[in-house]
Amino acid sequence: MHLRHLRIENLRLIEALDLELSPGWNVFTGANGAGKTSLLEAAFLLSHGRSFRGAGRDALSRLGSGGYTVYGELAKRSSSPVHVGIARVGGRTETRLNREPVPIGELMRHTAVLCFEPGSHELIAGPSEGRRRFLDWGVFHVEHSFLAEWRRYQRALRQRNALLRSTSFDPDSMAAWDRELSLAAEPLTLMRRAYFDALQPHLGATSHELLSELGEPRIQFQPGFDADRPLDELLAVQRDRDRARGHTGSGPHRADWSVVFEAAPRREHLSRGQEKLCAFACTMAQARLYADRAGEWPVIGIDDLAAEVDAEHQRRMLDVLATTGAQILVTGTEPLPALSGRDHALTMFHVEQGRVTRLL
Ligand SMILES: Nc1ncnc2c1ncn2[C@@H]1O[C@H](COP(=O)(O)OP(=O)(O)OP(=O)(O)O)[C@@H](O)[C@H]1O
């Protein structure tokens, strides 16, 4: 899929912008603070409903404005173009598909945008929440029942946590929610495991292209609880501890994963640049798996590709991107030397104070 049109209003410093994009490589250059990352943030919002910068929802709205709007016209291989929109109005988020209001899950199902940015090393070295998000975005796009199962689990978790904190503790209700949580955990964990099984060969290939010096990669998945026994048994054993803490200590909401290599058997063995390249390998593996399943590539945003990556590894990153049929949105303060002299055409844009000019 590719974004033909991206229209942005009142997002960060961008007041109003109407961009026509090429289906191939779109390169945005401009000074610090010009608005390059904000452009990728806008595209990412359409697919994730939040920013990759982890800011609160209202930090995105341009200062002094009432809220932002992002609209995209998405060309698809399998259907006629789809119009996708997200807006923040009066402290609420509204999402639209073909101009009709839809739940956010509907918007996300139609729009696939992956971004790699200077904070992406957090996928490897940061908190587990980011890794669960990565995982669940992937599972959501390949397993249609995932969202419903995930919501069922979240509901049971909320109920159980409320009960843990309540002063009138009722063991029977607790046992019932333990059971419900355990039942809801099963399909989630199966889907997550199956996703990693499918991702592993793609990760093997992208790591080989980017980080062959580290040897074979392996994904280690931790489901968030000891999967050898039913979760409700474990919850019953941990009930007193959970009550003291006021929340549920085990379950798929605590799931995590890591990538280890022959030459780096623990994530702490990776240098900062290697963490970034490993995160990029994971992102590109996810893009390839998506393309395999959906029959079309997600849009790929690359913010400041050169940051902390040496020239040889930049070249490898661009080689990996060049093997895709994806629309690429890439930013940098300077044009990347490694980008010139390649086969694919580049559409160049200059970004300045939230305004974008197409060059050539
Ligand atoms: N809510 C907001 N309202 C108005 N301006 C904002 C808001 N949030 C951020 N900004 C401004 O928008 C600009 C952010 O732009 P952005 O991060 O997209 O820049 P960039 O071109 O990616 O820069 P860099 O090269 O430093 O990464 C900054 O000048 C910042 O001060």
Ligand SMILES: [Mg+2]
């Ligand atoms: Mg930036």
